[in-house]
Amino acid sequence: MSFVYKADPVRGAVWAELFARQMPELPFRIWPDIGDPRDVRYLAAWQPPDDIAARFPNLEILFSTGAGTDHVDLSAIPAALPVVRMVESGIIAGMVEYVSLAALSIHRDWRTYLEQQRNGNWQPHRVHPAASRRVGVLGLGMLGRAVLERLSGFGFSCAGWSRSPQHIEGVACHAGPEQLQAFLKRTDILICLLPLTDSTRGILCRPLFDQLPRGATLINVGRGGHLVQEDLLQALEEGQLGSAILDVCEPEPLPPGHPFWTHPRVTLTPHIASMTQPETAVEAVIGNIRRHRQGLPMIGLVDRVTGY
Numbered sequence: 329m330s331f332v333y334k335a336d337p338v339r340g341a342v343w344a345e346l347f348a349r350q351m352p353e354l355p356f357r358i359w360p361d362i363g364d365p366r367d368v369r370y371l372a373a374w375q376p377p378d379d380i381a382a383r384f385p386n387l388e389i390l391f392s393t394g395a396g397t398d399h400v401d402l403s404a405i406p407a408a409l410p411v412v413r414m415v416e417s418g419i420i421a422g423m424v425e426y427v428s429l430a431a432l433s434i435h436r437d438w439r440t441y442l443e444q445q446r447n448g449n450w451q452p453h454r455v456h457p458a459a460s461r462r463v464g465v466l467g468l469g470m471l472g473r474a475v476l477e478r479l480s481g482f483g484f485s486c487a488g489w490s491r492s493p494q495h496i497e498g499v500a501c502h503a504g505p506e507q508l509q510a511f512l513k514r515t516d517i518l519i520c521l522l523p524l525t526d527s528t529r530g531i532l533c534r535p536l537f538d539q540l541p542r543g544a545t546l547i548n549v550g551r552g553g554h555l556v557q558e559d560l561l562q563a564l565e566e567g568q569l570g571s572a573i574l575d576v577c578e579p580e581p582l583p584p585g586h587p588f589w590t591h592p593r594v595t596l597t598p599h600i601a602s603m604t605q606p607e608t609a610v611e612a613v614i615g616n617i618r619r620h621r622q623g624l625p626m627i628g629l630v631d632r633v634t635g636y
């Protein structure tokens with residue numbers, strides 16, 4: 329029986345040390361050194377191999393090393409093989425930091441002051457209370473909820489949108505396509521934390537932008553595939569959107585010469601909002617292996633119908 333890790337080998341070496349301490353009875357291997365494929369019971373991968381079923385006939389669990397699973401072609405994974413995404417505190421902490429930074433930078437006009445400094449311009453502007461700024465989060469899952477909890481703490485007026493109705497203390501929760509318009513109408517800073525699925529691809533498009541208050545900001549930390557890039561450029565051009573902060577793009581890396589690189593109202597980061605942290609990730613994976621062995625439900629099990 330063995331565990332195979334198929335992602336960044338440098339982080340894999342840290343996983344190996346942690347496994348050796350916390351689950352020494354389970355041999356841990358780093359791709360491509362997989363040993364006898366018939367021994368492999370658990371695979372943690374960013375990109376699983378195409379021939380997963382044939383290659384690992386005794387595989388019991390496929391772990392995604394990321395919080396999303398859009399990079400995995402679920403149709404190529406045997407229906408009976410559980411796919412488990414990464415639900416771990418390190419990813420949550422990173423995302424809360426990034427989105428807080430992004431939302432506060434919009435709220436406190438950071439871009440304006442950086443530009444003023446470059447121009448030698450000492451010009452204060454009125455500071456508005458956070459309560460006057462309406463933040464809205466698309467996606468009320470592990471990350472959306474944690475982000476809203478922190479942003480509520482700053483005093484922002486918070487709302488969220490999900491597929492099924494949710495209740496979060498102090499957050500105006502909206503659900504389903506029929507409540508999307510009401511959610512957008514009251515959102516000055518829109519944060520996308522949706523999974524990328526057939527029903528969310530391209531959701532950040534012109535008709536959606538047009539329902540936001542004029543001059544709203546987009547923070548996309550979901551996936552590049554959520555965004556229709558030409559629609560964003562047009563909405564910025566026409567002033568319907570004031571600015572955008574993008575951590576994710578399609579494709580990644582963004583090709584040289586793409587307008588986002590130099591757009592004065594686009595801030596771009598290279599998909600670093602949050603990263604899986606080996607210490608907490610290994611704890612989560614081992615916890616799930618133990619749960620699986622005891623016949624208990626695993627945390628982060630992907631629903632093969634909804635795709636997240």
Ligand code: NDP
Pocket residue numbers: 395396397419423466467468469470471472489490491492493494504521522523524525527528549550551575576599600601602603636
């Ligand atoms: P979860 O699966 O925990 O939550 C997903 C949320 O999105 C749920 O609230 C769900 O609704 C909602 N949702 C899904 N489909 C729809 C839909 N069609 N309409 C409305 N709401 C929908 O995901 P996480 O919070 O863990 O992660 C979200 C995404 O963040 C990941 O999939 C990944 O793409 C991205 N991410 C980005 C990172 C980065 O560094 N930029 C790092 C980590 C993740 P419901 O509650 O009803 O199920």
